[in-house]
Amino acid sequence: MGTGSSQGIRTARLDTGEYAENFAELHPALSDNLAAVEADRCFFCYDAPCTIACPTSIDIPMFIRKIAVGNRKGAARTIIDSNILGGMCARVCPVETLCEQACVHIAQGNEAVKIGQLQRYATDSIIDDGAEMFTRPEATGKKIAMVGAGPASLACAHNLACEGHEITIFEARSKPGGLNEYGLAAYKTTSDFAQAEVEFVLAVGGIEIRYDTVLGRDITLAELSENYDAVFIGIGLAETSKLGIEGEDLAGIGDAIDYIAVLRQSDDLSSLPVGDNVVVIGGGMTAIDIAVQSKKLGAENVTIAYRRGPEQMGASKYEQDLALTNGVTIKHWVQPVKAIGDTAVSSLELERTRYDDNGKLVGTGEKLTIPADQLFRAIGQKFSSAPIENAGIEMKWGRISVDESCKTSLANVWAGGDCVAGGEDLTVAAVNDGNVAARSISEFLKTGGAS
Amino acid sequence: MADLKNDFIGIKSPNPFWLASAPPTDKAYNVERAFEAGWGGVVWKTLGEAGPPVVNVNGPRYGAWHDGNRRLMGFNNIELITDRSLEVNLAEITQVKKNWPDRAVVVSIMVPCDERSWKSILPLVEETGADGIELNFGCPHGMSERGMGAAVGQVPEYVGMVAEWCKQHSSLPVIVKLTPNITDIRQPARAAFKGGADAVSLINTINSIIGVDLDAMAPAPHVDGKGSHGGYCGPAVKPIALSMVSEIARDKETYRKPISAIGGIQTWRDAAEFMALGAGNVQVCTAVMTYGFKIVEEMIDGMSRWMDEKGYNTVDDFIGMAVPNVVNWEHLNLNYIAKAKINQETCIKCGRCHIACEDTSHQAITSSLNGEPHYEVRDEDCVGCNLCVNVCPVKDCITLEQMTEGKDPRTGIPISGEYANWTTHPNNPNVK
Structure with missing residues (x-):
């Protein structure tokens, strides 16, 4: 090493091959054979602990059984019915503290079934099938605004789009995906998967994303609340x-x-x-x-x-x-x-x-x-309340306060993901918030919410 | 160390593990390798009559049923008898027997069902120095359509008749190989012994189609889009073979008659089970076709150690020991009450016992306690059926335990130490 500060921070420390090797995918995709062998290990538990441990309650034994018998796309369907971002979650979920940690094989002294890798195996098979997998009923005429194009909003949007509602997502950055796109370790999600998955989500139709649109600068919560039937906030932690x-x-x-x-x-x-x-x-x-x-x-x-x-x-x-x-x-x-x-x-x-x-x-x-x-x-992020200053929204622990259906204190505003009190800094938890909020919004719109 | 030496109808071999008549015993090269590996004997792949040999298909002959781990569970074949000339086979048999005088070499034969055909081949086989002959009355495919193999084995009169010809025209011990593709296996077995056969061997393969190719809409694997039933073997058929062997072993007419057992034998334990049910030795095929000849090493070692552990000096010490305990259902003790017990220490909470019992049996297993998953047997509902024991993925976690006192909580009937079976049960319409 050199002396003084002549070394220090610098670029191009490695050759091209080394970068490629170092940033190759952490867990390469399972082959058909490995997937079949791994799937065969699943006991198809009753009241499965893995499903209970999954924030989005994916029917894990069922999707694994489908893999075991060669029904890969059917397996993927089971997954995305509970978690539309099942592909990314398969890559970045800390499965060792969620589903796999609950696998009964561990109680027997064996390794857990590789649920995450099997989930990826399944979902990889449908990533290009977004358009054909979902059909939208006739438009309801209801419009929903969402802020932030991260996992919570995307999940929420997909659910509601499938019911015929029309969604507009306002995103501060120039690309969708939130932390799936801008956070996470690169070696966990390669080949621009985050964007491929967003395309999969959007393929259902009825979801528009407006980029470079910042809440509190270009739009206000009050305007959204006024102009849309419902609003979902999924703006994460900006500070x-x-x-x-x-x-x-x-x-x-x-x-x-x-x-x-x-x-x-x-x-x-x-x-x-x-x-x-x-x-x-x-x-x-x-x-x-x-x-x-x-x-x-x-x-x-x-x-x-x-x-x-x-x-x-x-x-x-x-x-x-x-x-x-x-x-x-x-x-x-x-x-x-x-x-x-x-x-x-x-x-x-x-x-x-x-x-x-x-x-x-x-x-x-x-x-x-x-x-x-x-x-x-890397000592954590904080919620930035600036964008919703003066909106009159109730806060808790420095984040947005929501009830069990992800509803905020405002009449037609929901929130989920990291920006709400209790947010877990997990893609899968954000997806679940989006699911929960979507159910509540859907109910709200049915019972004649503001229009 | 226990002595594994085997004397089966006068045919001696260093151990009771023979290779069955099949592809592994088709020629000297394979058989020599088998003997080098330690196999006690072989039944040479079936010889046909002199003249142009049969031909096999040039597409797939074998198909398999695998578990999820690609473990071969069941195996299917449409191979015919040897497709090499009689002369070549006889010459090789002669040489191999010369090279390996201590090993059993039995020759399987299948010729048309007429006395002349048998009479002409028997002396040729005897000249090789072989230790015995096995009559292939079992092959269910290809040959049976030509009036041989299973076509003979399915008619007890023919079985007896051919056995008689063989005893008449040959001095070699005669083993009759039986087909399982018959309703009552005792009928051809009785006929074989009546005809003078020294032993029977079973089971040959079971008629089977291994699967259907749903793209080709044809049996899988298929030959140019068409498939034919084959013969099923491998681990999956072992329970069928065990049952058939036991039926012959305990039949009054064939009681204690020599049986060479075949059917899904892969390990020393499989072999010991067949022998406990009355088999004098065993024949193996699918296991070596899956793993090669070397597995015999484990079979020899495993059986010797087990015999030492149990104090059996020779294989004859345990052959047939389980036969008296195979009885008809009506002789089972109806006063024997057992309940499943789940070991909470080893239970991994997969819940399979619960859902199996709940959905398909007697609703005798709980699923929760105080809101937590908890699987426990309710004795008042448990009929002791053993389903939970079988579906539990943890060995010995669920056990069936006999009740020896008190009342059966399910029926309220006091536990009685007395043996009572259906033949005297009040519900039996034939009683009184």
């Missing part, structure tokens, strides 16, 4: 949290989600600058995603610094192992104190942490300094 440490403004310090968004949109991974010594602050999925991808981009050393232990990490054991096997170091029980450097960060001072007698996390006073020429914050 990031700051570390609140000295030196946080130094160059080389940024938000993981911003970097990932750039990475996901990049046609040329070699153009992405990455440091010698990357440090990630955080313990969730995003921390793992940015750490592993930094490593895959050629960073020399990548360290995740997390203030508690492995059990408390938001990232699953599987994700933690994924980081470790990719050469990422995970430092537990440390919190950032100070970013050090002239104009750009060069090292990071950490303090060791522990629980005090009351179970409160405290610094021990012991400090350590690690090299850091690139520092990513």
